[in-house]
Amino acid sequence: MENEVNQSLKYWNNLHSNYDRSDIKYDDWLEKFQEIIDACKTPILDLGCGSGNDTLYLINKGKKVIPCDQSENAIKNIKKNFPEIFDCKCFNMLEGFPFPDNYCDLIISDLCLHYFREKDTFKIINEIRRILKDNGHLIFRLNSINDINHGAGSGSEIEHHLYTTQDNRLKRFFDEKDILYFFKDFQIEYLKEETMSRYKLEKRLYLGCIKKY
Ligand SMILES: C[S@@+](CC[C@H](N)C(=O)[O-])C[C@H]1O[C@@H](n2cnc3c(N)ncnc32)[C@H](O)[C@@H]1O
Structure with missing residues (x-):
């Protein structure tokens, strides 16, 4: 467990070493949730938040955003590239979220909830639920079990649909049943498997919008 956590941090810190605001690109996946x-x-x-794709999208829509990530490098870049941001947080989701109960109406989690064992995934989802206000939303994208271009079905399966990567990180791939299982305490408002073309190879993922009730 310790090792997986360190590997993940090392991997993401390497990836988020340095970039400028002009390098940040976003796709339009959040458009369909514009009303929310x-x-x-x-x-x-x-x-x-990583490099801040969704942060940039939301800022361009005039919203106040708090980017959050475990990677010190990601947060360093966020601070450099988004001087207008009033707050951002560097924390590991496995250690609890530094926000009070019922803190916010909306959480975006783009490709970041699929790196964990079942018990840890539940722990994180419970934290999301804790800090969301009643009727608040979580909008997410998650790896699909059909994402074969990005590792689905390869490596050793250590839990149902959870694989170890070659560099000893964890990667989960969801089907619809898994999502209904993990988010059973939420109301599902939208859930669809889609293809994203942000990377060199197409990526299959689930796009979801769920509500705390
Ligand atoms: C695939 S990137 C997604 C970045 C961004 N949301 C996007 O879509 O471009 C996954 C991000 O999740 C972060 N992450 C992974 N495990 C985490 C954890 N335990 N706590 C906080 N952040 C974590 C990584 O540091 C990385 O920046």
Whole structure:
């Protein structure tokens, strides 16, 4: 466990070493949730923000965003590239979220909730639920079991649909049943498997919007 956590941090710190705002590109996946985004009166958390693709999208829509990531390098870049941001947080989601109960109306988690064992995934989802206000939304993208271009079905399966990568990190691939299982305490408002073309090879993923009730 310790090793997986260190490997993940090392991997993402390497990847997020240095980039400028002009390098940041986003796709339009959040467009279909514009009504929810517009209606949000609290800051929006961008969980596992990485380089800040979704942060940039939301800022361009005039929203207040709090980018969050475990990687010190990612957060260093965020601070450099988004001087207008009033707050950002560097923390490991496995250690709890540094926000009070019922803190916000909307959390975006783009490709960052699929790196964990089942018990840890539940722990993180419970934290998301804790800090969301009633009727608050989580909008996410998650690896699909059909994402063969990005490792689905390869490596050793250590839990159902959870694989170890060659560099000893964890990667989970979801089907619809898995998503309904993990998010059973939420109301599913939208869930669809889609193809994303942001990377060199097409990526299959699930796009979801769920509500705390
Ligand atoms: C695939 S990147 C996604 C980045 C961004 N959301 C995007 O779509 O471009 C996954 C991000 O999740 C972050 N992450 C992974 N495990 C984490 C953890 N335990 N706590 C906080 N962030 C984590 C990584 O540091 C990385 O920046």
